[in-house]
Amino acid sequence: MPPSVWLRPERAAVGRPARRSRAEITAAAVAVADRDGAEAVSMRRVAAELGTGAGTLYRYVETRDELLDLMADHVAGEYAFAAPTGDWLDDLVDVGLQARGIHRRHPWLAERVLTAPGTGPHGADLVEHHLAVLADHPADDAAKLVALGVLSALVATFARAEHAGRDLERNAEYMAHVAAAGTHPHISALDAPPPDPAHDPLPGVLRGVLTGLLPTGSGS
Missing domain, CATH: 1.10.10.60 (Homeodomain-like)
Structure with missing residues (x-):
């Protein structure tokens, strides 16, 4: 190689x-x-x-x-890393939201992140910032690096879904048809409100995933 x-x-x-x-x-x-x-x-x-x-x-x-x-790696230079605030979760959610902005500016990036991720100088800066934010967290180093990988992949997946918005609308239309038909009772029983265009689900999803990957009470 x-x-x-x-x-x-x-x-x-x-x-x-x-x-x-x-x-x-x-x-x-x-x-x-x-x-x-x-x-x-x-x-x-x-x-x-x-x-x-x-x-x-x-x-x-x-x-x-x-x-x-x-x-x-070039577009990873668009991150603006502030000093850690002491609130690791807020800081990592900020990284995730910055990543989404980069993906929105460069729609081709998500596929690269998901299929052939690599690390160059700006990628190393991202890893360093991530570890600095988590310096006092009780998780071990492997768990911290896994969390960064999951964070990057999750944001890339969200970004790719945004770019494919028309496909998502078509899928939602079919699922509504399935629910109305009653042939899949668990789907029909779902009590989900219609999506609110003003609501941004990403911060909440990031918080849920990161706290699951990096629990603070277990010492691991």
């Missing part, structure tokens, strides 16, 4: 002097993905965005997959 892209020199050691940077290439790739989706990201397309040839990019990034890793 080749070393992480962040553990290799910025560009190949041979060839003409550098005229680009990985940061510049990554920003161009993010712009393509934000506009047209991750499937539009290719060396050729990003090179066109920069006004250069695709071969030039391979001197900085070896594969498209590396480029996607760079893109995901």
Whole structure:
């Protein structure tokens, strides 16, 4: 397996002097993905965005997959980490809500987080902040890292569901039909109020999941 892209020199050691940077290439790739989706990201397309040839990019990034890793870490730089407040749950919910904002600005990101998560410099900053927030929590290190993984995946799942809002409406329509038909008595017996568009369920879901993963009374 080749070393992480962040553990290799910025560009190949041979060839003409550098005229680009990985940061510049990554920003161009993010712009393509934000506009047209991750499937539009290719060396050729990003090179066109920069006004250069695709071969030039391979001197900085070896594969498209590396480029996607760079893109995901690049947008993780949009977090604004404040000093821990002493209320670990509020601080982690804030991280989750910031993550949702990043996903909303970059709709392609959720699929990457859920299928091929990676860690680069900005990802390491996120891990460090998460551990700083939980520095006095009695959970062990493994549980703290699991909580971060679950938090990231949960927010990505919420974000992907938001992007697929039309599909969710179609599913809700069919479930209403099933409930009215009476063929599934437990579904028919559900007493759920209609969704309130003004209500944001994510903070409550994050609180419930995080307190389940990181109980403060068990010492673990």
